[in-house]
Amino acid sequence: MDIRHNILYKNKNWAIILVVQFLLFYVLSKINWTILLFEKFYEWKKNIHVRFFSGLEFSFGDVFYLLIIVSGLFFFYRLIFLKKSRTLKAILVFLNISYFVYQSFWRMLYFQSPIIKTLEKKKITDNDIQNLAIIYLKLCKEIREKTPENKSGVFIINNIDQIKLEIISQQKNLPQEVCNKKPTTTLSIKPSLFASFMSKTGILGYYNPFTAEGQYNPNVPATQLPFTLAHEMSHQLGYAREQEASFIAYLAARNSDNIALQYSSRLYVLKSLLRAVSKTDPEFTKKILNQYSNKMKRDRENELKFIQKNDGFISELFGVSNDLFLKSNQQDGSISYSYFVNLLVIYELK
Ligand SMILES: [Zn+2]
Incomplete structure (x- = not known):
């Protein structure tokens, strides 16, 4: 067979460009x-980018991804069974463009100078974490007294739009020494169209670098929702690393008067601190959980129920891969706190 008729040979330039992009x-x-x-x-x-899709009520990014999956299946079918050269070209051109956009719009931000460099160099201990957990337990109890609840006595959110507005306005007041990014001026944080899939996989939200929209799962327990919004909006601000987005979310919530945002954020902090010491001092974690107020205990029960309800094949699939990922990331057996806990405790200690 003449090599020039080979569809791979015909499209070699696009394949080469893709490899060059990788490098x-x-x-x-x-x-x-x-x-x-x-x-x-x-x-x-x-x-500019945020404003582009903010006017649409629904998540354009969700639709965009769905279209890619459907047309991807169609194109691969044509490529494998019909061996069309033009199909391969279309796939390669698409891969080139989306890879370029993804890298320059988002991926490069993972290499920004880490936030921890703006904070004091300090080694934190179990003791620091436990002291802070005790403070945060008190803060959670206090704020939970003021929050609304449903008939079953579980925390509810009355006005989610107000929380979104509060986060965007609090992003203007982030401490300059930690965050020197321009605030975002337009809201573009939307409930995902894939809510039930997200519930089953435990995904709370995601940021779409192609449309600059933040998506969240509207069905997660109310305790987790406001912090999730703040986390996704921190990505929008330009923080790519997961743990830094959570830290910026915590900073945005810290000075807010919005009770729901405060409660959700304080609870996230408390849970992160408890998780950090749960291996070395499980008794402490148990003690703190027992000291939750009755209202907080009901909220915790509600969170556990949500996890149980969505437990199944998909969550197992994701749970396993998640576990593998964590293991492969742990270089040695030494215990180290998460990056978020490090940022949080060092910041709080100062
Ligand atoms: Zn995230």
Whole structure:
């Protein structure tokens, strides 16, 4: 067979460009000033990009991903069974464009200088964590007294739109020494169309770098919802790393008067602290859980019920892969606290 009739040979240029892109972005991620350039680019395009899809009530990003999955199946069918050269070209061009957009709109932000560098260098201990957990237990109990609840005595949210507005306005007041990013000016945080899939996989929300929309699962327990919104909106602000997005979310909630946001954030902090010491001091965790107020205990019960209800094949599938991921990331057997807990405790200690 003549090699020129081979569909791979015909499309070799697009394949080469893709490989060059892999190498190029790999090299760019190792150079400080190019990362700074991508950071500046994100700052510049941030508000324009957010505004682009903010007007739509539904998540355009969800529809976009759905279309990609459906047309992807169609194109692969044509490629494998019909061996169409034009199909391969279309796939390669699409991969090239989306890879380029993903890298320059988002992926490069993972290499930004980490927030921990703006904080004091300090080694935290179990003791620091436990002291802070005791403080946060008290803060949670206090604020929970003021929150509304449903007939079963479980915390509910009365006005989710108000929480979104509060987060965007609190993002303007983040401490300058930690966050020097321009605030976002437009809300674009939407309930996901894939809510039930998200419930089953335990995904609370996600940020779409192509449409700059934040998506959240509207069905998660009310205790987790406001913090999830703040977390996704921190991604929008330009924080790619998961734990840094949570830290920025905590900072945004810290000075807020919105009771629901406060409660959700304080509870997230408390749970993170308890998790951090649960292996070395399980008795302490148990003691604190017992000291939850009755209202907080009902909320916790509600969270556990939600997990049980969605427990099944998919969650198992995701649970296993998650576990593998965690294991492969742990270099040695040493116990280290999560990056979020480090940021939080060092910040609170000062
Ligand atoms: Zn996230």
